[in-house]
Amino acid sequence: MIKKLILFFICVFAGLQIAKSQDRTMLADTLLINGDTIIMLGDSVIIKKAEVPIYWKKGGNFNLSIQQVSLTNWSAGGASNFALNTGLNLFANFAKDEKIWDSKLTVNFGFNRQSERRFASRKTNDNFIFLSKYGRELTDFWFLSTQVDARTQLLSGYRYFRPPGSERESRAKISDLLAPAYIQSSTGLNYRREFKNKDKISIIGSPFTGRFTIVMDDSLKNAGAFGVMPGENIRPEAGVSLSSSTDIQLLENIRWKADLNLFSNYERLGNMVVNFNSIINMKINKYITTRIETVLIYDESVFISQNDGPPKRAIQLQNLINFGIGVDF
Template identity: 30%
Template sequence: MKISRFKKIALVSFHLLLGWVCSGQDSIPVMEADTTRIDTLVIRAMQDPIKIIPRGVSLTNPVISFKGTRPITKRKKKFRVPSFWERINELDIQLSEVAFVNWNAGGDNAVSALAKLYFVRNYKFRYFQWDNDLEFRFGWNAQEGRKWRKTDDAIRFSSTVGYRRDTISNWYYSVKANFNTQFADGFKYPNRENPISRFMSPGYLFLGAGTSYIPEGKKFNLYLSPFTFKGTFVLDQELANRGAFGVEKATLDADGNVITPGKNLYAELGMLVTHKWEFELAKNVLVNHNISLYGDYLRSFGNIDIDWQLKFTFKVNEFMTATVVTQTIYDDDILFDREEGPNGEVINPGEPRIQFRQQLGIGINYKF
């Protein structure tokens, strides 16, 4: 059958229009998560329902139960915004007591106590570091049949400012100040009439500049100062007139009257080396080492004054600790067994000696 030319053109145009319409449709959207595409067809994958349930399987909804919970034994610490300051507040109290009732071997009832307050405020940010610590200590002993006696007495303050060139180096340019004195009068027992030391008699002030080595992440501080001023204060005039702790003593006449009162300050210029190191010797055993070495350039070059304290802390639990403390001091300006005549003449000039103390105690340590 013959088809006219017009009909051929119309049929071709119809097929072209039909192809254009079909190619522009997108009736089924494409889903990436749960569909599979095969050429131009889209087949949705459906999850088959569970037909066989094994024995012992429970398909019930989960239930929240508090039967297995326990109360919190430790109070959770509140969240604190990170700070460049390190703060430490410690109260340490140690007590010891001995009592006797009809004790055949004999003995006197006694009570001893030692209290310590310790504060630390350290600031560190990049190139700048500022360390401060303040310590108060006082101990006493009361024994049956005699008055109480002082066993420990100290006020100590230390401040160090450091600056380094970059954050990689552990060496700092530093300025350091130390101050030490005591609370109450000190006596050479059993003599309670003439105190041998009092508040600010002596009082020690160290002020100098140098360099410090402070490694990151360790409680280690080595300070070297080639020029440090040391001032020994004796503000009690009676002790100053005697020339205690190295100050210039008073000038007396033939009858023992004071012509020129004694000086209240003994100044020195020299070199200072201090070293602090706190580390864990074993589990729950902490060692704190603190030594100070000072040498005077002007009056006694080559002589070294030593103050070395070593402390072992044995941690029993969060609040109870046992401590062993030793302290060794040598200062050639502190003379022992000095004797003077009634008119002020020196019978025995005395001599410097090594001073040593040791303490052992068990007590309560509270951080707040």
């Protein structure tokens, strides 16, 4: 009987020691200073840093591809040329409490140079797109949002042609910086969702949209280019719009980003202005990428010059395949 009692007290004592060692932190003296918790545990000091909330997410991507062909006494024919295409994408997203603010800037530029042509250097890619959206949360995925969409280009654009009977090529200016520029402001309901795998989707429909076409070049505005009245710089419109933004991981190393903007003037409901931008990014390693970029534009107020016949409305399509350097930051 005495042995059993001794064994019982030994077990109880051991249990108390284990519990005491586990609860030392709980029994230690604590002090809170500027959000940091300081715990005195014997002769040791344990500092527990308060978690700092992160409201901003910022980053971007830079890509560059270069191609050069040099021919000397080449019997198969051809022409030496140099081509460059580069792009910069930046984003800054803010989220706090019930407020969001997402901004994105895309700048692309490319040119091709053939020394044997009269106009050796010619643009192949040139666009500037800025999107900014502010919203207040209504439910988990629905927001009341206002979005600003601004688009233009950086350098002059030309149409190249050879006049009848001439042996020399000529060119005519058809666009320039802020000629045209499109600024669209819309307010409406925004469905916005971010998934665990970092896929994102955002759709905003607005019955209250203002769209402004700006032409600052004198020769183009006097000709009434891009739908402005001859001699005027700005063409205002009111209508409805639908915009979407998609960022999806298709495969492990393949990501697809796309932006779609549709606008219809109240005076001609159903006649859509379409702007669609798509980028498929295939990463080979940390720095080498292949990008497939597609831009589709349709605007019934824009008449495209033709090689034969008068200018007419047409779908504008640009497709680029780039292999080169891509850096995420």
